[in-house]
Amino acid sequence: MNLLEVLRDAGDEQAELALFRATTAEDTRRLAWLFAVGLDLAESEAAGVLTRLWEDIDAERAITDLASSPMVDIGGDSLRIVDSARRTLVDDFFSSEYEIALKAHVLLADLEQAKQAHHDPPYSPCGTPEDDARAESDSEEAWFASVRRAYYLAAVAPSDSSRDFIDLFADPPRADPEGARQWLTSLVLRQERRLGAQPRELSFFRAFETFTRADPADALDTLRQIGLASPEDACTALSLYQAGVIEGTSSNAEAVTRALTNLTRCIRLSEQLQLLENEIRARRSYCDTIIHLINVEAGLDRNESRGMIEEALRLASENQLRADKYGSDVLAARNLWTTARVRWTRFAFQAIANTEIEAEAERIVVMLAQARTALARQYDVQAVMLTSRDAAATFAALARFGEAADELEMGFRATQWGDAPAALLRLEDEAKRLRKEAGTAHQGRLDDLLARMATLTSVFR
Amino acid sequence: MLRWWERINREAVLDEVAELKRDGGCLVLQGDAYAGRMQAASLAVESLSVDFQAVRISDLTGRLWTERRVLAQVWEALQPPTSGFQLSAAAQLAGMSPERVIEVFVTRLKVSSPRPKALVVDDVGRDAARDYNLRPILAAIAKDAQRPVVVTYDPTREQWPSRHGARVLDLKVFDVTQVRACLHNTASLQGKTVAALEEAVELVFAGSQLSEHPTVRPDDAYQRLGAWSRGSL
Numbered sequence: 001m002n003l004l005e006v007l008r009d010a011g012d013e014q015a016e017l018a019l020f021r022a023t024t025a026e027d028t029r030r031l032a033w034l035f036a037v038g039l040d041l042a043e044s045e046a047a048g049v050l051t052r053l054w055e056d057i058d059a060e061r062a063i064t065d066l067a068s069s070p071m072v073d074i075g076g077d078s079l080r081i082v083d084s085a086r087r088t089l090v091d092d093f094f095s096s097e098y099e100i101a102l103k104a105h106v107l108l109a110d111l112e113q114a115k116q117a118h119h120d121p122p123y124s125p126c127g128t129p130e131d132d133a134r135a136e137s138d139s140e141e142a143w144f145a146s147v148r149r150a151y152y153l154a155a156v157a158p159s160d161s162s163r164d165f166i167d168l169f170a171d172p173p174r175a176d177p178e179g180a181r182q183w184l185t186s187l188v189l190r191q192e193r194r195l196g197a198q199p200r201e202l203s204f205f206r207a208f209e210t211f212t213r214a215d216p217a218d219a220l221d222t223l224r225q226i227g228l229a230s231p232e233d234a235c236t237a238l239s240l241y242q243a244g245v246i247e248g249t250s251s252n253a254e255a256v257t258r259a260l261t262n263l264t265r266c267i268r269l270s271e272q273l274q275l276l277e278n279e280i281r282a283r284r285s286y287c288d289t290i291i292h293l294i295n296v297e298a299g300l301d302r303n304e305s306r307g308m309i310e311e312a313l314r315l316a317s318e319n320q321l322r323a324d325k326y327g328s329d330v331l332a333a334r335n336l337w338t339t340a341r342v343r344w345t346r347f348a349f350q351a352i353a354n355t356e357i358e359a360e361a362e363r364i365v366v367m368l369a370q371a372r373t374a375l376a377r378q379y380d381v382q383a384v385m386l387t388s389r390d391a392a393a394t395f396a397a398l399a400r401f402g403e404a405a406d407e408l409e410m411g412f413r414a415t416q417w418g419d420a421p422a423a424l425l426r427l428e429d430e431a432k433r434l435r436k437e438a439g440t441a442h443q444g445r446l447d448d449l450l451a452r453m454a455t456l457t458s459v460f461r
Numbered sequence: 462m463l464r465w466w467e468r469i470n471r472e473a474v475l476d477e478v479a480e481l482k483r484d485g486g487c488l489v490l491q492g493d494a495y496a497g498r499m500q501a502a503s504l505a506v507e508s509l510s511v512d513f514q515a516v517r518i519s520d521l522t523g524r525l526w527t528e529r530r531v532l533a534q535v536w537e538a539l540q541p542p543t544s545g546f547q548l549s550a551a552a553q554l555a556g557m558s559p560e561r562v563i564e565v566f567v568t569r570l571k572v573s574s575p576r577p578k579a580l581v582v583d584d585v586g587r588d589a590a591r592d593y594n595l596r597p598i599l600a601a602i603a604k605d606a607q608r609p610v611v612v613t614y615d616p617t618r619e620q621w622p623s624r625h626g627a628r629v630l631d632l633k634v635f636d637v638t639q640v641r642a643c644l645h646n647t648a649s650l651q652g653k654t655v656a657a658l659e660e661a662v663e664l665v666f667a668g669s670q671l672s673e674h675p676t677v678r679p680d681d682a683y684q685r686l687g688a689w690s691r692g693s694l
Contacts, residue, residue, distance in 0.1 A: 007667050023689075070684045071684070078521065084684075179588060182588050376558050456624065
């Protein structure tokens with residue numbers, strides 16, 4: 001066999017596939033198709049599905065043969081098709097044996113449904129910490145199995161698949177919701193050709209990918225369009241949240257006001273659809289946006305601002321109960337931080353009695369410390385730095401500059417295990433402000449801190 | 462474990478690993494999906510294994526690969542053997558500050574077992590958001606423990622930031638000399654004629670012959686040599 005001729009006849013784009021076809025037995029090629037389609041597929045599982053698709057296939061021999069193919073990475077407990085070849089092989093499967101390819105997706109979806117049922121944890125109200133850890137792990141595994149099932153369904157029932165993807169996105173595992181959402185989104189985008197008839201849902205996931213990995217502003221138009229259109233479903237609720245988050249930090253007061261409108265709609269719709277996680281985070285973002293609006297909108301009068309602060313405080317307290325009930329440390333910690341920031345804004349607006357100032361400031365720093373500890377466990381560097389900044393501002397307001405400097409130091413120490421450029425710059429701004437206010441007593445210490453910050457921030461400025 | 466066609470020599474990688482073995486530190490092997498990151502890391506593991514116990518953290522299942530999961534796997538890999546029930550790595554990590562995590566990892570890396578440990582982590586940042594922290598955490602662990610830490614990384618979204626104190630090596634394409642050397646140095650091909658081996662070289666570089674110094678992406682080289690290996694049996 002002249003492989004050079006095979007290559008020349010194939011052309012550039014199909015070169016590797018042509019070589020693979022020329023040097024691989026049919027059974028092995030079929031197995032490669034299955035592994036290209038499959039996610040996290042064990043060899044024993046693949047063998048079972050293989051024989052249901054092609055009755056006379058020698059699965060064991062095919063597995064042994066495929067292991068020596070350059071199309072697979074080897075190691076661990078299973079074979080994996082190399083990333084560069086996966087899509088080519090899936091296309092080859094569909095173009096060579098279309099009906100079998102569809103059946104493969106159905107069988108793999110059934111496999112995941114069985115795993116999902118197996119991992120569905122029983123309710124255990126008085127579990128030990130070990131029981132709780134196992135139950136959380138089971139719950140996560142059930143979620144991942146459901147996502148993989150939705151992935152396979154994309155080929156046979158794209159409407160059901162996209163609906164499932166949205167529902168699973170709205171209810172991610174408690175421990176790492178954002179990571180889980182990104183993984184889910186990556187799988188949706190791998191199936192985007194099959195989900196082309198679901199443009200709304202696909203647009204949402206593309207926008208989310210852009211939001212998390214590139215420039216949030218690029219995602220905004222798409223999210224707003226989905227949010228404005230009917231029907232009022234989970235996709236709309238999720239889009240309204242993301243759009244609200246993006247515009248809620250704008251320096252343009254009109255955009256911030258628009259964010260409040262979107263988040264109000266998002267909260268109402270999420271309550272209606274019982275999307276509890278989305279409702280909680282939307283309500284928290286609403287409170288954050290109020291604080292931001294008070295800072296950017298020059299035209300607000302004092303009474304109006306105080307009214308908005310009281311509204312935000314009421315919502316944040318209501319949200320804390322819901323976050324605790326939902327059982328997410330992440331949501332509870334972020335909400336606590338928001339509550340502290342709302343209280344600090346009220347404090348800064350001198351909206352509390354003089355006799356209460358010191359006690360209120362103490363409450364704020366305790367809240368910030370609690371939130372910071374919980375967020376540090378999530379490796380949220382930005383949150384650690386900014387909660388330290390907020391605590392420093394609180395202490396500085398009480399003229400306790402030593403403690404303020406301690407807080408800034410704590411925030412800066414977070415950079416040894418990570419740095420978030422925007423947060424680091426804001427921390428540095430607070431340190432400069434504190435140095436002006438602190439006078440000579442803490443000047444040396446603050447100069448030293450600023451010098452250390454400058455070695456990092458000079459890269460960003 | 463490398464197959465013969467994946468053993469095309471990467472002198473730059475091995476030189477950097479040799480430096481790591483002397484002084485410790487973090488080495489980043491950076492390249493896209495065609496750069497052969499996994500194979501480069503496997504070569505690094507082989508080199509490290511002469512003097513260290515190389516602990517490799519990798520995911521071939523396509524599961525969630527966030528920093529928390531990677532750290533959980535590192536935790537499990539470096540954990541000393543214990544009896545009785547242990548909370549999962551993820552649960553233990555969830556209760557720990559990042560400074561404490563770095564402290565624990567540094568201690569465990571430094572402990573001889575009987576040989577000192579080195580860490581190799583594949584696909585750092587695969588499922589990460591912007592501003593994620595695994596990169597500086599791994600660099601900090603390598604520096605404080607003074608042990609080798611090798612990571613592979615896809616810079617398609619963002620280059621590895623230089624401020625994290627790791628040595629970054631961009632994985633390069635292969636040239637004819639490198640591919641030819643691999644063919645001639647492979648024991649299982651000793652019976653092949655020179656002409657047959659030159660056919661393999663021609664196959665690998667088919668499509669890039671017009672260039673004076675043809676090159677090939679590593680992944681393409683592996684695919685073509687692997688196919689040639691199967692086709693010539």
